[in-house]
Amino acid sequence: MKARDFLSVRDVSREEIHELFTLARSMKKDPRKYAKSLEFKTLALIFEKPSLRTRTSFDVGIQQLGGFSLYLSPNEISLGKRESIHDVAKNLERMVQGIMIRTFAHQIVIDMANYASIPIINGLTDYSHPCQAMADFLTLLEHKGKLEGLKLTYVGDGNNVAHSLMFAGARLGVNVTVACPPGFEPNLTAFRQAVEDAKATGAKIEVVHDPKEGVKDADAIYTDVWASMGQEGEAEARKKIFRPYQVNTQLMSYAKPDAIFMHCLPAHRGDEVTDEVVDSKQSVVFDEAENRLHAQKAIMHELMK
Numbered sequence: 001m002k003a004r005d006f007l008s009v010r011d012v013s014r015e016e017i018h019e020l021f022t023l024a025r026s027m028k029k030d031p032r033k034y035a036k037s038l039e040f041k042t043l044a045l046i047f048e049k050p051s052l053r054t055r056t057s058f059d060v061g062i063q064q065l066g067g068f069s070l071y072l073s074p075n076e077i078s079l080g081k082r083e084s085i086h087d088v089a090k091n092l093e094r095m096v097q098g099i100m101i102r103t104f105a106h107q108i109v110i111d112m113a114n115y116a117s118i119p120i121i122n123g124l125t126d127y128s129h130p131c132q133a134m135a136d137f138l139t140l141l142e143h144k145g146k147l148e149g150l151k152l153t154y155v156g157d158g159n160n161v162a163h164s165l166m167f168a169g170a171r172l173g174v175n176v177t178v179a180c181p182p183g184f185e186p187n188l189t190a191f192r193q194a195v196e197d198a199k200a201t202g203a204k205i206e207v208v209h210d211p212k213e214g215v216k217d218a219d220a221i222y223t224d225v226w227a228s229m230g231q232e233g234e235a236e237a238r239k240k241i242f243r244p245y246q247v248n249t250q251l252m253s254y255a256k257p258d259a260i261f262m263h264c265l266p267a268h269r270g271d272e273v274t275d276e277v278v279d280s281k282q283s284v285v286f287d288e289a290e291n292r293l294h295a296q297k298a299i300m301h302e303l304m305k
């Protein structure tokens, strides 16, 4: 892997993503083989937002590779308040060999990567969630046996998860349709970058407003919460706007009969997805969660070895 950090799916080439998937699958099959890969190395986990999957998967992942993790909660560091991002980076690089950050402004992970001499991994910002997209496309590959030419439709808010799915689809030749309410489209720069990247693979990246039209012929239907972390104040108002974008059995019926249902989790059951869909045979949401572990182990291995 050429990149020193993993801030965006755009940091890695198509070939590098496939190499990471191959390594992740090998780690999944035979975890003990890699039990000493990152021996004595420590990954600091900086969280400015809550987490179940990201914390658990990085924590367990680094330990399975022979290393240690250090959890730093929002109250402990207060990035940029108690201490500048620069000084946090300069302190941590003397004691740990990598940093995963989950924060609000995307610029914080970029700044951290610029200041620190050790690898920085983006564990979600308001702008993107690249580790999630890696686990998701690994899951798609496992279930469909291929990626190129598939269609993934993301239904809901044009948010951080939607951006990373567009970037990954563009790199891997997977057509990505985002079906969202008017005014909740993905960031325009992110969309244009994905369209640009997609020229190399022929993937079609599009935004539509009609969910039914969006999911037509989809191999995978993906959704996420309507209000992300940090947008709690908008949650009630968004419920009304997003209601027609709920992924329910009826919406699933417009996709291919063997379409899988995907969600990064946590799910707000009854809002963006019904119990019936999330608990159906088509649902692969817990495979995605498990694959966070394997995909991120591959990423840590490549960056920190």
Ligand code: CP
Pocket (backbone or CB within 6 Å): 050, 051, 052, 053, 054, 055, 124, 132, 264, 265, 266
């Ligand atoms: N999908 C995901 O990132 O979950 P957490 O917020 O629980 O880490």
Ligand code: NVA
Pocket (backbone or CB within 6 Å): 124, 159, 160, 161, 224, 225, 227, 228, 229, 264, 265, 266
């Ligand atoms: N879009 C969601 C993803 C959570 C994993 C959020 O940012 O809260």
